[in-house]
Amino acid sequence: MKKALKNIYLIIILLFLYMPILTLVVLSFNQSKSMFKWTGLSLRWYRELFSNGEILRAVWNTFSIAFCAAVAATLIGTLGAIGLQAMKKRPRNLILSVNQIPLLNADIVIGISLMLTFIAAGLYLSWGTVLLAHIFFCLPYVLLSVMPRLRQSTASTYEAALDLGASSFQAFLTVVLPEIWPGIISGFLLSFTMSVDDFVVTHFTRGAGINTISTLIYSQVRVGIRPVLFALSTLIFLVVLLALLVSNRMQRKEETA
Amino acid sequence: MKDALVELQHITKAFGENVVLDDLSLAIEENEFVTLLGPSGCGKSTTIRIVGGFEKPDQGRVLFEGKDITDVPPNRRNLNTVFQKYALFPHLTVGQNVAYGLVISGKTDQYIRDKVRYGLKLVNLAGFEDRRIESLSGGQQQRVAMARAIVNEPKLLLLDEPLGALDLKLREEMEYELRNLKEELGITFLYVTHDQEEALTMSDKVVVLNGGYIQQMGTPEEIYNEPENAFVASFIGDSNIVPGKMVRDRLVEIYGVPFPCVDEGFGENRPVDVVIRPEDLILREPGAGKLDGTVISNIFIGVHYEMQVAAGGFEWLVQNTVSHPVGEHVSLDVIPENIQIMKRPASEDEEALALDV
Numbered sequence: 001m002k003k004a005l006k007n008i009y010l011i012i013i014l015l016f017l018y019m020p021i022l023t024l025v026v027l028s029f030n031q032s033k034s035m036f037k038w039t040g041l042s043l044r045w046y047r048e049l050f051s052n053g054e055i056l057r058a059v060w061n062t063f064s065i066a067f068c069a070a071v072a073a074t075l076i077g078t079l080g081a082i083g084l085q086a087m088k089k090r091p092r093n094l095i096l097s098v099n100q101i102p103l104l105n106a107d108i109v110i111g112i113s114l115m116l117t118f119i120a121a122g123l124y125l126s127w128g129t130v131l132l133a134h135i136f137f138c139l140p141y142v143l144l145s146v147m148p149r150l151r152q153s154t155a156s157t158y159e160a161a162l163d164l165g166a167s168s169f170q171a172f173l174t175v176v177l178p179e180i181w182p183g184i185i186s187g188f189l190l191s192f193t194m195s196v197d198d199f200v201v202t203h204f205t206r207g208a209g210i211n212t213i214s215t216l217i218y219s220q221v222r223v224g225i226r227p228v229l230f231a232l233s234t235l236i237f238l239v240v241l242l243a244l245l246v247s248n249r250m251q252r253k254e255e256t257a
Numbered sequence: 258m259k260d261a262l263v264e265l266q267h268i269t270k271a272f273g274e275n276v277v278l279d280d281l282s283l284a285i286e287e288n289e290f291v292t293l294l295g296p297s298g299c300g301k302s303t304t305i306r307i308v309g310g311f312e313k314p315d316q317g318r319v320l321f322e323g324k325d326i327t328d329v330p331p332n333r334r335n336l337n338t339v340f341q342k343y344a345l346f347p348h349l350t351v352g353q354n355v356a357y358g359l360v361i362s363g364k365t366d367q368y369i370r371d372k373v374r375y376g377l378k379l380v381n382l383a384g385f386e387d388r389r390i391e392s393l394s395g396g397q398q399q400r401v402a403m404a405r406a407i408v409n410e411p412k413l414l415l416l417d418e419p420l421g422a423l424d425l426k427l428r429e430e431m432e433y434e435l436r437n438l439k440e441e442l443g444i445t446f447l448y449v450t451h452d453q454e455e456a457l458t459m460s461d462k463v464v465v466l467n468g469g470y471i472q473q474m475g476t477p478e479e480i481y482n483e484p485e486n487a488f489v490a491s492f493i494g495d496s497n498i499v500p501g502k503m504v505r506d507r508l509v510e511i512y513g514v515p516f517p518c519v520d521e522g523f524g525e526n527r528p529v530d531v532v533i534r535p536e537d538l539i540l541r542e543p544g545a546g547k548l549d550g551t552v553i554s555n556i557f558i559g560v561h562y563e564m565q566v567a568a569g570g571f572e573w574l575v576q577n578t579v580s581h582p583v584g585e586h587v588s589l590d591v592i593p594e595n596i597q598i599m600k601r602p603a604s605e606d607e608e609a610l611a612l613d614v
């Protein structure tokens with residue numbers, strides 16, 4: 001009895017969490033354009049999706065920007081974290097608190113101020129400015145995920161490597177990097193997700209010609225959403241689900257190793 | 258005389274306002290076991306880090322086999338360090354940790370494998386190659402750190418409180434093993450500890466550090482039997498340190514009572530400090546010794562009884578295998594050889610420095 005209750009409770013929670021996505025998935029296979037009437041199973045919207053240049057361009061923009069921004073932010077952030085770690089306590093804490101500001105600041109303020117800065121600097125708003133903006137707001141996340149890793153005795157193992165004859169570059173590659181690697185990976189993943197997820201900052205810094213998935217959907221809301229976008233959202237959901245499963249599997253392997 | 262292996266010349270080092278080492282000079286002979294001994298924060302680690310190349314002295318030079326290495330980076334010094342907190346590489350196995358230095362210097366696989374096996378066997382960890390670091394106990398990690406350093410066959414091994422994190426029994430075992438290891442390898446040890454027993458047990462030479470200065474340097478026997486000042490006397494073992502007056506050569510007056518002693522050259526009627534070890538005090542029948550008094554406490558601490566005797570206005574610490582109950586009247590005596598005379602510090606400054614334990 002108790003067990004049954006427990007299970008029912010669990011199912012309700014799961015339904016509550018996944019109902020919206022389930023609705024989306026179901027509707028993406030609907031033949032008609034209607035959001036209320038089920039007229040039969042069809043892959044029509046998926047076909048349309050892959051022949052729609054505008055949508056494909058938006059998908060490409062979204063992921064190319066996310067990838068480049070995550071790589072750049074991870075590189076800069078990691079180097080920054082290492083530099084910060086070597087600094088004296090006071091300036092380090094000062095910089096770390098400054099680092100918090102973009103995290104707490106409203107997206108809209110970041111978006112508008114970046115847009116104004118780009119225009120003032122004479123930059124033409126385009127793919128490049130969106131990328132710069134995304135690097136900007138991803139950086140603090142990388143710093144935050146790498147810094148704690150560096151605190152754990154890395155300075156002393158680095159010295160131990162030097163003591164055993166390694167050059168500072170060798171010591172960095174063989175000792176420091178492996179120790180902070182999990183922090184770097186999570187910084188990269190966080191950045192990637194934040195970038196894919198972003199709407200507000202992209203909206204203000206993208207200029208006329210370019211769209212990402214989120215700005216495209218937003219612009220279509222006004223003219224009425226077509227089920228093509230349901231199909232797109234379903235695909236994105238599947239990709240995310242897959243990534244999650246893979247990363248879980250990898251984590252479990254690492255734990256048992 | 259042969260050149261020293263390592264020589265520290267007039268080293269001064271400050272962190273901001275905090276002067277940690279002040280004009281410190283020290284020579285370490287080849288194949289010597291030298292121990293830096295001093296209370297926490299006295300600059301032991303700083304000294305060893307200067308020798309290792311991890312800190313630059315503000316002034317002074319470090320010589321290695323006669324060559325100035327003050328500006329040589331740590332990876333190009335022919336020495337290895339066992340760090341205070343081991344600093345093992347957590348993402349590598351025990352075997353990979355030990356092999357690290359050999360891999361860096363480009364040795365052949367066969368050589369590395371043999372050497373790692375040899376190193377682990379030396380520290381009693383044969384067969385531990387594939388274990389993960391976090392699966393080892395503190396003592397085992399400590400020994401991996403030792404093996405990792407010695408497989409590189411350095412001329413000099415620096416050890417920064419390597420036994421600090423171990424419990425007493427393990428520590429005693431490791432002291433013995435370290436000493437054996439040193440005999441077997443024939444390399445020079447510069448060892449750091451704040452534990453006086455450890456220092457006295459293992460070293461050829463003990464260097465007592467405090468307040469940025471070398472307080473005394475000598476063999477364990479010299480340090481124990483002939484402490485040069487009150488700091489060394491109170492830091493090394495228990496002792497009775499009392500004010501006295503050097504009447505003339507070979508005669509000192511303690512609490513108004515003349516005691517024959519063996520020290521000379523302090524001048525006549527000069528105030529001095531007198532050190533008498535608790536185990537050197539002899540308890541006699543009242544009147545039969547030199548200073549009469551009363552036993553005021555008595556505890557059994559294993560091999561012997563530790564008693565306090567109030568005599569001449571001082572509470573003397575006495576260790577004896579024969580118990581004398583509290584309240585008993587006794588008389589204190591001591592043979593001349595067991596009285597150690599120390600110069601009283603000339604200025605208050607010097608005294609403050611010496612007593613700042």
Ligand SMILES: Nc1ncnc2c1ncn2[C@@H]1O[C@H](COP(=O)(O)OP(=O)(O)OP(=O)(O)O)[C@@H](O)[C@H]1O
Nearest residue numbers: 272275277295296297298299300301302303304451
């Ligand atoms: N990098 C540093 N920056 C500032 N002060 C330091 C630094 N390293 C050491 N000190 C200071 O120098 C003094 C001596 O430190 P050191 O580590 O040499 O002491 P120690 O004798 O090894 O002590 P312990 O027995 O506790 O290890 C201490 O007061 C310490 O606070």
Ligand SMILES: [Mg+2]
Nearest residue numbers: 301302341417
């Ligand atoms: Mg220390």
